[in-house]
Amino acid sequence: MLDMAQIEALRAAPVADRDHLVDGRSFSPTSGQRLDVKTPIDGSVLTTMARGDATDVEAAVSAARRAFADRRWRGLPAARRKAIMARWADLIEAELLELTVLGVRDNGTEIAMAIKAEAASAAATIRYYGEAIDKMSGEIAPTPDNRLGLVHREPVGVVGAIVPWNFPLMIGAWKLAPAIAAGNSVVLKPAETASLALLRLAELAHEAGLPDGVLNVVTGLGGEAGAALAASSDVDVLVFTGSGATGRKLLQASAESNLKRVYLELGGKSPNIVFADAPDLETAAEAAVNAVFRNSGQVCVAGSRLLVERSIHEEFIERLRSRADRMRVGDPLDPETQIGAVNSQSQLHANLKAVAQAQEDGARVIGGGQRLLESSGGYYMQPTIIADVALAHRLFQREVFGPVLAVTTFDGEAEAVALANAGPYGLASGVWTADLARAHRMVMAIKAGVVHVNTYGGTDITVPMGGQKQSGNGYDRSLHALDKFQNLKTAWIAID
Ligand code: ADP
Secondary structure, three states: OOOHHHHHHHHHOOOOOEOEEEOOEEEOOOOOOEEEEEOOOOOOEEEEEEOOOHHHHHHHHHHHHHHHHOOOOOOOOHHHHHHHHHHHHHHHHHOHHHHHHHHHHHHOOOHHHHHHHHHHHHHHHHHHHHHHHHHOOOEEOOOOOOEEEEEEEEEOOEEEEEOOOOOHHHHHHHHHHHHHHOOOEEEEEOOOOOOHHHHHHHHHHHHOOOOOOOEEEOOOOHHHHHHHHHHOOOOOEEEEEOOHHHHHHHHHHHHHOOOOEEEEEOOOOOEEEEOOOOOOHHHHHHHHHHHHHHHHHOOOOOOOEEEEEHHHHHHHHHHHHHHHHHOOEOOOOOOOOOEOOOOOHHHHHHHHHHHHHHHHOOOEEEEOOOEEOHHHOOOEEOOEEEEOOOOOOHHHHOOOOOOEEEEEEEOHHHHHHHHHHOOOOOOOOEEEOOOHHHHHHHHHHOOOOOOEEOOOOOOOOOOOEOOOHHHEOOOEOOHHHHHHHEEEEEEEEEOO
């Protein structure tokens, strides 16, 4: 149960101005420039943070490089490194509500979701990779008798991590924890509208005993601090979650600098497919609205394209509409709220524009589409359902990253597969059917990193998450995530 009195006290707590965190210390921006941090709850200024530039990024990358070179972290015994990561997770859990409320004030996610998906998830992720530290080892290859082939797993060196604003702690931990567990140093660039909780998370790492310089945080704008990190020739691997447009810039920056490996998670337009033989249409409808409206649709795996078999189409839309109408939109710090604030004014405007454009193009707006609670100064939007969205339409093809569900009808399995695989993305998907053979056929046919069957969303650290097609490459979560942060090196030894 969330403690309302504690939430209200935390809501009102002043937030100190924040600097970067470099080499274990607070680091003022070299330029002296700062950014206002606005809360999407009511548009007011919460605090300020450092506006990082290339000079600040260079200082952070140098600190990370020094920490890697002198082995102050990777040289520690595995049991010690494991204990430090476990302690880090403990410290996060000890201030779960404080971290969650700080994050919600910064990014607007409803607290009912953030309390599980943010700080708690980050602690679990850090614990999971900490526990993996003394279970990772290299290989002895099955070579001829007179040769010994040892395959070492080595940390890559300095990792740059650029993360988004929708789930900063969860996604941040997906990048930081395996990178650090594998023995690397990290420079993190959080999103400009969700940096505060991650700065605190990094402070807790130091309190837990992570040596200085192993985890550095540079805040600021994507086009400045982020671009400088991507362009650095001393960053060995860059990991990113965010938009496709930025992902392309990161690949370019790699090509124009040191050819660093770049791993991208770029969102999607994930199809949620409801067959007429779904085991329970009520459950499917409930899952479908949650799949796209929670966190105002700002979820990379959101089931934002609903494909419904023609025979149940109108009936199913009605079920969706009645549910969406009842969803509580508003103050993200109220535990009863189901849809909090859109993260920024610009995202809100982009969402409203996408709806207006769809309407102009002849799609049918079933419900929603309007801004809400404007007088609060915050950024709120109604859950929006748009039917008759044609294959060629932008709403079918492109991510909105808002509470906007595009519904399309299909006839039969073959058309469902064709529609599911149309478009540039391949991140997530869902299939609702009571036919086991059909479910397996769909899993094989859909091009996506995950196919949910008779459920949507909800996951576990033990399974990988990654995209196909233009949703990206590489995997977060599970032991596979460690591969991004390691090089294989062969020792080829004569033993004649
Ligand atoms: P969105 O448009 O949804 O905010 P972005 O891809 O722009 O998504 O943001 C994700 C992260 O990428 C943020 O941390 C942002 O600061 C960063 N970013 C944005 N533009 C650039 C860029 N040109 N170079 C590096 N990082 C960037």
